[in-house]
Amino acid sequence: MRGQGYDGANNMRGAFNGLQALFMKDCPYVYYVHYFAHHLQLALVGATEKQDSICEFFSMLSNIVNIVAGSSKRLLELQAAHGIEVENSVVSGERETGRGLNQIGNLQRSGTTRWSAHFNYVCSLMDKFGSIIVVLENINNCTTFSNSMRGEARGSLKALKLFDFLFVLYLMHKRMGIIDLFCRALQSKSIDILNAMDSYVIIIELLQSLRDEGFDILLDYVMSVCAKYKIDVPDMNACYMDGIRSVRQRDDISVEHHYHYDVFNSVIDFHLEELHYRFNDTTVQLLRLSSSLEPKNNFRLFDIQHICTLATSFYPANFGQQEMLHLKLQLDHYKIDVVKHAKFQDLSTISELCLRLVDAGKAEQYKEEYLRDSMLINIEREYAEDIDPDEVIDEFYAQKNHRVQLK
Incomplete structure (x- = not known):
């Protein structure tokens, strides 16, 4: 036995009482390698916990999904609204037609241990964005719902139609999409070690390229989505205010500077740090x-x-x-x-x-x-x-x- 690998549970990877420790008592060179796909999940969690805007985004995203997908009746309403949206976008040329395209599915929920589940979670919201707005508006306007439910729908609707929410949504889609192929490759039975390591290097380069060159492209696209759904876009040259005035508030920071450096660059930097930390040089060398x-x-x-x-x-x-x-x-x-x-x-x-x-x-x-x-x-x-x-x-x-x- 020359190696062992599993997820990060303490009873498995614990250095003193975990399964890896029991093996290494008998075989000191049975090196433990953390399950790579699970490492990607931890990298996502780590980057999320370190960024307030990302943490708030996923919290709000979870609330929206719970409200819209909370009953079979609302799911049917979502599917009907999405069907109309797809039909209109096909007519206008915004969507391509073809076998397997534009199917009317349910709103995806996030998984706990699979990176691809989080990516599908974000993709599902993007695809059904307009339909979700319709459902939330119907809940808010329907008097048969309780005041509490209508209040939750109204709060989610306000968050959904904020520039900040949309910017983070499309940033997450871009960042997670780059890594999704790597995650799927790691879960394939046919992938070899060297190709997995090459994929890791490519992922790092793509994330770095996104950081260096992707902000303006992302910003323009988010603005076009805002125009489509009549969402207010802040003045990028205005002084940024976080909504909670504090002694740490900096009056010389513009709105564009905030989204570029405090959100866009910060999120990618945190993720790069997590990946470098979890896929360390010793592990990579051993596998290569x-x-x-x-x-x-x-x-x-x-x-x-x-x-x-x-x-x-x-x-x-x-x-x-x-x-x-x-x-x-x-x-x-x-x-x-x-x-x-x-x-x-x-x-x-x-x-x-x-x-x-x-x-x-x-x-x-x-x-x-x-x-x-x-x-x-x-x-x-x-x-x-x-x-x-x-x-x-x-x-x-x-x-x-x-x-x-x-x-």
Whole structure:
């Protein structure tokens, strides 16, 4: 066993009493790697908790969904309003037509552990934005609803029609959309380690590019949406007021400066920090080096130097100086005998490679006797615990002398 990975629950990843700690007591080099897709979820949560505007946005978003999707009757009303909106937008040319497009679905709710669930949550609100306004207006105007329900609908409607809410909505859509493909790739059974790491690097570059060049594009688009739904757009050159006057209020900050630097840049910076923190260099290096062992695509990733670096950097107790010399020679032989052999060119996983080595009678050529013996002792440790190594040595020594031949 060389690795372990699961989500961030304390009973799983706890350094003292978690499952990873129990494994590492017996195998100190069974490195723990946090489940990557769950890491993305934590990055979202971390960035949300550090940004007041984002935290307020998701809180309001949750309230809106609870009101609109709180009963089957309101869901049917939402679907009817959305159907009319889709029909009108198709006629006006705002929506494309085609198979699978413009289907009338329900308002998506947020999941707790999947990044894609949060992304679908935001996409659903964007797609049904006008329809949600219609439903909230109907609730507010209908006297059959309680004052409390009408008040909640009225408050949600005011929030929904604020420039601030729309700006954060489309910022979240842009930011989360960049990472959504990475999340889906990580959950795919066919993805290899190196491609996952490459995807991570691409995500970082795209987020940085969005930060450097995306504000003006996003601002123009949000303004066009505001014009469509007759939502007031603040004067970008005016002095920004947060609505709650305090001694920290800065009179020299414009509205545009606030949305550009205090919201747009700040949100992306927080997210980049979270990603760098959670996908640290040690984890990335371990996974990149491990990919050299994979037989996919005719051993395309096979690299002797990477395998040697993996052994010396992460498993020093298993590979001393002498073992490293043997490993290097063995890998040179392996490269010609296995990597370039026709019988081993259609493999996808390391387990398939092991089976093929046995079938081809080559398993004994590429063995690690110490590792195999240690594994046997570990499997049978209930019996091995009763064996005193000193007694074994003394008993062997007490027997008649053995002649040792040096080869």
